[in-house]
Amino acid sequence: MSEIADRLEKIEQNICAACERAGRTRESVKLVVVTKTVGTEEIREVIQQGYTDLGESRVQHLKDVAEGVDEYLTINRGRSGVPAGVKWHMIGHLQRNKVKKALKYCSSIQSVDTLRLAEEINTNAGKQGLRPDVFIQVNCSGESQKYGVPVGAAGHLAEQIETMGNLRLVGLMTMAPLTKDDGVIRSCFARAREVFEDIRRDGLAGSQFRHLSMGMSQDYQIAVEEGATVLRVGSAIFAG
Numbered sequence: 001m002s003e004i005a006d007r008l009e010k011i012e013q014n015i016c017a018a019c020e021r022a023g024r025t026r027e028s029v030k031l032v033v034v035t036k037t038v039g040t041e042e043i044r045e046v047i048q049q050g051y052t053d054l055g056e057s058r059v060q061h062l063k064d065v066a067e068g069v070d071e072y073l074t075i076n077r078g079r080s081g082v083p084a085g086v087k088w089h090m091i092g093h094l095q096r097n098k099v100k101k102a103l104k105y106c107s108s109i110q111s112v113d114t115l116r117l118a119e120e121i122n123t124n125a126g127k128q129g130l131r132p133d134v135f136i137q138v139n140c141s142g143e144s145q146k147y148g149v150p151v152g153a154a155g156h157l158a159e160q161i162e163t164m165g166n167l168r169l170v171g172l173m174t175m176a177p178l179t180k181d182d183g184v185i186r187s188c189f190a191r192a193r194e195v196f197e198d199i200r201r202d203g204l205a206g207s208q209f210r211h212l213s214m215g216m217s218q219d220y221q222i223a224v225e226e227g228a229t230v231l232r233v234g235s236a237i238f239a240g
């Protein structure tokens with residue numbers, strides 16, 4: 001087995017164990033494989049293991065690898081183990097002048113953290129006849145992060161995005177602070193979960209608002225225990 005397949009299997013075992021601890025099914029959690037440090041070769045291996053949700057944080061790299069993956073899928077169409085397509089998620093900070101290009105390759109944008117960015121995506125999606133999934137990125141850790149709306153502002157932004165006809169608001173995304181303190185990480189995820197539940201309870205978003213994207217290589221098991229439905233894992237797969 002390749003090293004990538006080997007690491008993916010270990011991560012699968014960890015996710016399953018965390019699901020079991022939390023009384024959840026494995027199907028309730030999606031693993032997005034973050035490919036920002038690798039090229040098409042490595043991504044092919046991941047796809048061959050059955051993973052078709054892929055995450056990128058820079059538009060230029062997204063373009064390069066998305067085109068490489070498309071070529072691979074086209075050439076190998078119909079072969080066993082080759083899926084019909086993949087879904088790209090934009091997970092990094094997105095500048096408004098890169099929205100048009102990002103939408104060409106990804107159908108999910110997890111890093112929406114301002115009204116102006118949401119409006120820009122809505123306008124561009126309308127022009128291109130698209131309706132991307134969007135997540136609001138919330139800053140669950142208070143001061144230490146550059147991006148993400150404060151938790152107290154997420155509900156209002158959700159209401160505003162709900163009025164935009166070309167966007168599908170599907171959930172919240174958050175990043176835990178960089179720390180080895182599991183307690184701090186856990187309370188950050190718990191806070192994001194609360195905000196998520198509040199928005200649902202108050203009916204600020206529609207029934208498609210079902211996802212909580214949190215958990216990376218260092219903390220995906222805690223995220224599963226705290227209710228994540230989407231994990232974003234990169235280095236644990238590609239860097240060992």
Ligand SMILES: *Cc1c(COP(=O)(O)O)cnc(C)c1O
Pocket residue numbers: 034036057091092175216217218232233234235236
């Ligand atoms: C890079 C990145 C990840 C994956 O991080 P790893 O620690 O490599 O698993 C997840 N989410 C975001 C927003 C990222 O930028």
